[in-house]
Amino acid sequence: MRDLRLLPKKSVSLPPMKSGFVNIIGNPNVGKSTLMNALVGERLSIITAKAQTTRHRIMGIVTGEDYQIVYSDTPGILTPHYKMQEAMMQFVHTALVDADVALYVTDVVEQHDKHAEYISRLQKLKIPLVLVVNKIDLTTPEILEQQVEQWHAELPQAHIFPTSALHKFNLDALFKLLIDLLPEGPAYYDKNQFTDKNLRFFASEIIREKILLHYDKEIPYSAEVCIDAFEEKTDMYRISGIIYVARESQKAIVIGHQGKKLTQIGTAARLDMEQFFEKKVFLQLFVKVNPDWRDDTKQLKKFGYLPNE
Numbered sequence: 001m002r003d004l005r006l007l008p009k010k011s012v013s014l015p016p017m018k019s020g021f022v023n024i025i026g027n028p029n030v031g032k033s034t035l036m037n038a039l040v041g042e043r044l045s046i047i048t049a050k051a052q053t054t055r056h057r058i059m060g061i062v063t064g065e066d067y068q069i070v071y072s073d074t075p076g077i078l079t080p081h082y083k084m085q086e087a088m089m090q091f092v093h094t095a096l097v098d099a100d101v102a103l104y105v106t107d108v109v110e111q112h113d114k115h116a117e118y119i120s121r122l123q124k125l126k127i128p129l130v131l132v133v134n135k136i137d138l139t140t141p142e143i144l145e146q147q148v149e150q151w152h153a154e155l156p157q158a159h160i161f162p163t164s165a166l167h168k169f170n171l172d173a174l175f176k177l178l179i180d181l182l183p184e185g186p187a188y189y190d191k192n193q194f195t196d197k198n199l200r201f202f203a204s205e206i207i208r209e210k211i212l213l214h215y216d217k218e219i220p221y222s223a224e225v226c227i228d229a230f231e232e233k234t235d236m237y238r239i240s241g242i243i244y245v246a247r248e249s250q251k252a253i254v255i256g257h258q259g260k261k262l263t264q265i266g267t268a269a270r271l272d273m274e275q276f277f278e279k280k281v282f283l284q285l286f287v288k289v290n291p292d293w294r295d296d297t298k299q300l301k302k303f304g305y306l307p308n309e
């Protein structure tokens with residue numbers, strides 16, 4: 001029998017592995033988080049109709065046979081008034097620097113002039129740029145066409161892509177384009193890993209989402225959630241969270257008459273957690289006043305806005 005080792009290797013043309021970072025940036029409320037969740041197929045980022053819902057950079061990892069896309073959802077671009085918002089913008093700037101593909105999201109309702117500062121940055125990018133025009137369910141084909149032309153004139157190098165993240169319209173085609181644009185390379189993360197954040201982070205975000213949904217005015221923007229205990233029992237998670245607000249008057253509003261409001265958001269958060277964790281959850285919530293956390297470096301480190309070195 002012939003020694004098989006001496007035979008020339010049969011050339012099996014496996015498709016090359018594509019991998020890299022697709023970083024999603026854009027103004028507040030345009031649908032960045034809705035888009036990432038839809039592309040990943042998990043509810044990783046919280047979504048509300050209020051601007052500044054996302055405060056962190058949250059990765060969503062999708063791995064297939066021959067690709068790995070590491071999406072990053074980021075906070076909406078704003079002019080910072082607090083150190084917390086400066087940290088939020090730092091997440092955005094880093095995301096522009098370490099992307100393999102930049103995915104800039106706008107929508108059909110926001111004013112074009114809201115982009116001025118970032119347009120010049122986008123024009124100088126050396127990496128592929130995809131400009132997603134989201135919420136096309138809210139406009140007509142004629143208006144959309146005009147907007148696409150305007151974007152094309154301003155960013156001739158961009159792949160302009162109309163979507164409706166809410167209705168999952170055009171997302172398969174977007175995914176294919178992203179795979180095309182990604183460089184060849186090995187997977188960065190284990191194929192079973194789907195995010196860089198831990199269970200505590202998701203628990204705190206789910207509580208924060210309920211605060212955004214149930215309170216108006218300044219409360220959602222003054223509030224932060226910290227998980228002070230997260231016990232993993234065999235049949236359940238026992239979670240204790242502290243809601244920090246800026247003033248005594250806000251604490252009273254968050255708790256509500258006879259604690260009813262707090263019970264209401266606690267129940268809503270627990271139900272969402274049980275769905276997300278696929279586990280029974282026992283949730284306790286406390287409210288504390290913490291006037292200056294948005295400008296306090298130590299606390300911003302504790303809450304994960306600043307690195308801990």
Ligand SMILES: Nc1nc2c(ncn2[C@@H]2O[C@H](COP(=O)(O)OP(=O)(O)OP(=O)(O)O)[C@@H](O)[C@H]2O)c(=O)[nH]1
Pocket residue numbers: 027028029030031032033034035046047048049050051052053054055074075076077134135136137138163164165166167
């Ligand atoms: N009609 C419509 N609404 C959408 C679409 N995508 C997102 N939305 C809505 O827009 C609002 C904002 O969505 P988010 O995904 O939280 O937006 P974001 O850009 O992540 O916002 P920030 O985190 O605050 O910067 C929510 O009410 C979404 O339901 C869409 O395609 N069509």
Ligand SMILES: [Mg+2]
Pocket residue numbers: 032033034045046053054073074075076
């Ligand atoms: Mg968001």
